[in-house]
């Protein structure tokens with residue numbers, strides 16, 4: 001791990017002491033600070049304006065009680081969060097995650113990642129994130145609805161189309177966004193479409209928003225391979241996860257000529273040498289909300305794997321499940337089996353140790369803030385449609401998404417070159433995102 005120069009070390013020390021125990025947040029901050037030395041060297045005005053110090057401190061953090069009644073009439077209490085990290089480039093923007101692991105550290109790390117990711121999209125969106133430790137698994141629709149209504153009964157006072165615009169993340173998809181939107185509309189008596197993204201297309205949602213993160217990831221990988229005079233054609237691809245991001249990454253990888261031979265959920269992973277059957281996977285995971293083993297049971301040549309999904313030989317690996325799922329051991333297996341590209345569909349799924357292993361072996365590593373930005377970019381396109389009361393076609397949205405991903409790719413590549421680290425997508429993404437936010441912070445004064 002490179003040594004931080006003293007002024008960045010001071011910022012990091014401040015972050016760790018002010019956010020004691022928030023390990024994933026420290027990890028996300030350190031990963032960015034490690035890229036910033038050369039930028040501060042070139043731009044002393046950023047140092048004078050305290051840009052980095054301000055960037056690592058959220059503008060506002062809201063923590064609230066979410067009481068609700070389950071189907072047996074029992075009162076349940078969860079905790080809700082919204083961390084409004086940066087409004088420099090636009091309204092706070094980022095998803096809500098409903099998962100038992102959600103705590104303030106998780107939301108802070110995700111909010112911090114979101115600031116630079118959203119800057120990279122080139123669209124006018126600031127960064128934020130929220131969620132709850134509510135576990136939707138095994139809950140009835142009615143329970144999920146009551147939870148969402150209670151959650152919004154507090155959240156509504158903090159959000160708005162010009163203030164803060166939440167969307168989905170793990171455990172939050174169109175169903176939850178619908179319940180949240182309905183409650184916001186009832187409380188405020190406003191059909192304020194732009195207050196949430198990821199809505200259904202019939203009530204203000206953008207076409208392709210559901211597919212966007214996974215599609216965008218596949219487009220980005222195509223661009224990476226093209227930059228290496230290669231393509232997805234005939235490539236073996238491993239995708240961890242089987243949620244919204246993974247499923248649509250698999251779909252687009254297949255359309256672009258690659259074959260996804262493995263995917264997973266929290267209960268294990270499946271290997272299918274014929275290529276994952278998307279229809280079956282969607283039935284099992286989206287319609288039945290079942291376990292991945294049901295997929296293996298229904299396909300002749302598919303079987304549940306043993307060990308780790310990263311031991312499945314592949315050319316391209318796309319971690320699309322959750323943070324820190326790919327460790328140094330997994331990275332070493334990927335290297336050993338000849339993998340050449342790792343691109344993050346999830347937020348920070350690769351541990352710092354794993355990134356070191358990949359780097360040393362010359363594997364191209366693309367961080368989530370670049371590779372998975374297609375989701376939030378399409379959310380920004382949804383906001384544009386809401387503002388103009390338009391509804392674009394799927395083709396139109398997909399072409400715009402493709403352009404955004406290509407522009408992010410170009411920004412990463414040219415910035416990395418400009419800073420003497422060609423091919424370093426992590427450095428390119430951090431610096432390109434950071435300078436966009438930093439320049440706007442300078443313009444707006446110390447706020």
Ligand code: GLU
Nearest residue numbers: 094095167168169376379
């Ligand atoms: N949760 C997604 C992300 O991690 C999307 C957020 C959004 O669309 O606002 O970027």
